[in-house]
Amino acid sequence: MSSDEALAIIEKSTRIATIDHMTHIDNLDSILEHGLLSHNNPHKKVDISNQEVNSRRNKIEPIYNRNIHNYVPLYFNPRNAMLYRNQKMFGDSIIVLAFDKDLLLSENSIFTNGNAASDNTSYFNNINDLLQMDWNKIWSTSWNGLEDSETIKWSMMAEVLIYKKLEITKLVTVYCSSNKVKQYIENKYQFGSVDISVDRHIFF
Numbered sequence: 001m002s003s004d005e006a007l008a009i010i011e012k013s014t015r016i017a018t019i020d021h022m023t024h025i026d027n028l029d030s031i032l033e034h035g036l037l038s039h040n041n042p043h044k045k046v047d048i049s050n051q052e053v054n055s056r057r058n059k060i061e062p063i064y065n066r067n068i069h070n071y072v073p074l075y076f077n078p079r080n081a082m083l084y085r086n087q088k089m090f091g092d093s094i095i096v097l098a099f100d101k102d103l104l105l106s107e108n109s110i111f112t113n114g115n116a117a118s119d120n121t122s123y124f125n126n127i128n129d130l131l132q133m134d135w136n137k138i139w140s141t142s143w144n145g146l147e148d149s150e151t152i153k154w155s156m157m158a159e160v161l162i163y164k165k166l167e168i169t170k171l172v173t174v175y176c177s178s179n180k181v182k183q184y185i186e187n188k189y190q191f192g193s194v195d196i197s198v199d200r201h202i203f204f
């Protein structure tokens with residue numbers, strides 16, 4: 001089976017359309033210049049990460065034995081607890097960068113079935129292992145008030161970890177929470193074929 005055939009099966013079974021990274025709008029300049037870099041990034045202007053969670057992510061993953069902070073983190077479902085927290089803190093300055101799903105085939109990429117900061121999270125590097133993950137929980141739109149809320153919250157933060165750097169040429173869509181932000185991005189940047197879209201279903 002070719003890589004394209006495997007990816008088509010994964011897409012059909014998991015409903016993965018893109019893999020997504022959230023950031024502050026003020027980081028767009030450095031992202032466009034240098035690409036999307038790992039957490040240990042000297043160029044970012046606004047750090048939106050949770051420092052308490054960062055301390056738990058400062059650990060070695062079990063597949064390639066590298067520090068998780070050396071990977072670019074992306075989500076299957078960007079509408080998760082991190083986005084909720086960051087919207088509360090930064091409002092509509094938070095944007096979501098949606099990248100081509102073929103990055104799942106990237107060399108040295110890793111998948112997790114939940115938040116990588118959690119001790120009970122599993123790590124995979126075989127794309128076929130994605131079929132074993134609980135996509136009903138991952139694609140949940142909320143965890144509040146549900147019987148299994150903590151498990152759902154954790155599952156919604158399942159990740160794709162790309163080693164060191166992600167090229168901006170793989171960017172498909174920039175999602176914004178307001179027309180004001182969309183117009184700002186369209187006026188300031190030349191994104192070419194990249195779609196700039198307001199999607200209130202992603203944001204809280």
